[in-house]
Amino acid sequence: MEHGTRSEECREIFEMLSQYLDLELPPEACREMEAHLAGCPPCIEFKESLRKTMALCREYQAGEMPGPISQDARQRLLEAWQRAAARKGNTP
Amino acid sequence: MEKATEVQLARDLIAGKPEAFDRFVEHFRSKIFQYSWMMCGHREDAEEVSQDTLLKVFENFDQLREPEHVRSWVLRIAKNFCLMKRRRSQYAPTQELSLDDYMPALDRNGDQLKLQIADWSSLPEDKVLRAELRRVLDGAIGELPDMYRVVILLRDVEELSTEETAQVLDLTSDAVKTRLHRARLAIRQKLDAYLRTLEGSGDGTRYAL
Numbered sequence: 494m495e496h497g498t499r500s501e502e503c504r505e506i507f508e509m510l511s512q513y514l515d516l517e518l519p520p521e522a523c524r525e526m527e528a529h530l531a532g533c534p535p536c537i538e539f540k541e542s543l544r545k546t547m548a549l550c551r552e553y554q555a556g557e558m559p560g561p562i563s564q565d566a567r568q569r570l571l572e573a574w575q576r577a578a579a580r581k582g583n584t585p
Numbered sequence: 586m587e588k589a590t591e592v593q594l595a596r597d598l599i600a601g602k603p604e605a606f607d608r609f610v611e612h613f614r615s616k617i618f619q620y621s622w623m624m625c626g627h628r629e630d631a632e633e634v635s636q637d638t639l640l641k642v643f644e645n646f647d648q649l650r651e652p653e654h655v656r657s658w659v660l661r662i663a664k665n666f667c668l669m670k671r672r673r674s675q676y677a678p679t680q681e682l683s684l685d686d687y688m689p690a691l692d693r694n695g696d697q698l699k700l701q702i703a704d705w706s707s708l709p710e711d712k713v714l715r716a717e718l719r720r721v722l723d724g725a726i727g728e729l730p731d732m733y734r735v736v737i738l739l740r741d742v743e744e745l746s747t748e749e750t751a752q753v754l755d756l757t758s759d760a761v762k763t764r765l766h767r768a769r770l771a772i773r774q775k776l777d778a779y780l781r782t783l784e785g786s787g788d789g790t791r792y793a794l
Contacts, residue, residue, distance in 0.1 A: 511766035535700040542705040546773040550741035559618035573643035583601030
């Protein structure tokens with residue numbers, strides 16, 4: 494392997510890693526992926542770092558929260574829902 | 586709140602049960618606010634989008650045919666209100682992220698090859714460092730071009746499926762997958778750079794030739 498480069502196979506793996514981690518790869522491609530990963534520690538390490546990135550995103554919540562809802566705003570929402578429920582014949 | 590609880594609340598509201606109303610409002614108001622805060626970047630806009638979205642949701646509650654998809658139904662409405670509010674980069678060309686920018690290279694180091702990557706084996710447990718990592722993540726998501734940020738928010742943060750995300754954004758599933766992968770790679774790269782600063786030396790892992 495040349496300095497600073499990765500094999501063409503590593504690149505193909507790299508392009509499909511998200512689909513692999515999302516279990517969205519077709520079985521054939523998945524088998525090829527696993528065969529490559531079994532013999533390529535750098536790709537395994539990269540895959541793990543991407544998996545952890547996804548896990549961090551799943552835990553993520555924007556720090557900002559909305560202020561409390563005003564009584565007026567709540568009332569407007571309630572009336573809108575009551576009208577929709579009445580149209581369906583489910584009077585709240 | 587679990588998706589199943591959300592779906593149950595939606596079913597209860599369809600059935601006209603008033604006890605579900607406040608829980609639904611509280612839960613989705615916060616969810617819509619967080620999404621629109623990340624998309625619009627202004628508290629005032631995010632507050633308005635939350636109220637406008639919920640109003641439209643309740644006005645059309647009798648149209649909700651598939652309560653199991655209530656989350657994507659609500660977020661689709663929120664997305665449209667966000668687009669109307671969008672102040673930043675409205676006319677700026679969309680910046681495409683290139684895969685080539687995110688594949689770390691291997692470097693020769695003596696008789697070894699090393700991957701140019703931080704040590705991800707143990708992410709910081711320390712409270713201060715965790716908070717810092719969160720801020721880095723905040724920045725990484727915030728700096729993504731809109732078309733990528735919206736996909737990461739819907740797929741990874743809100744955990745919609747690829748198909749649901751495609752429906753919300755009027756994209757093909759393949760376009761969602763492509764953007765999602767690039768968005769994740771861009772975020773991974775920012776986190777990697779941060780983790781390297783923790784290591785100090787910036788040394789990557791070595792592999793024998």
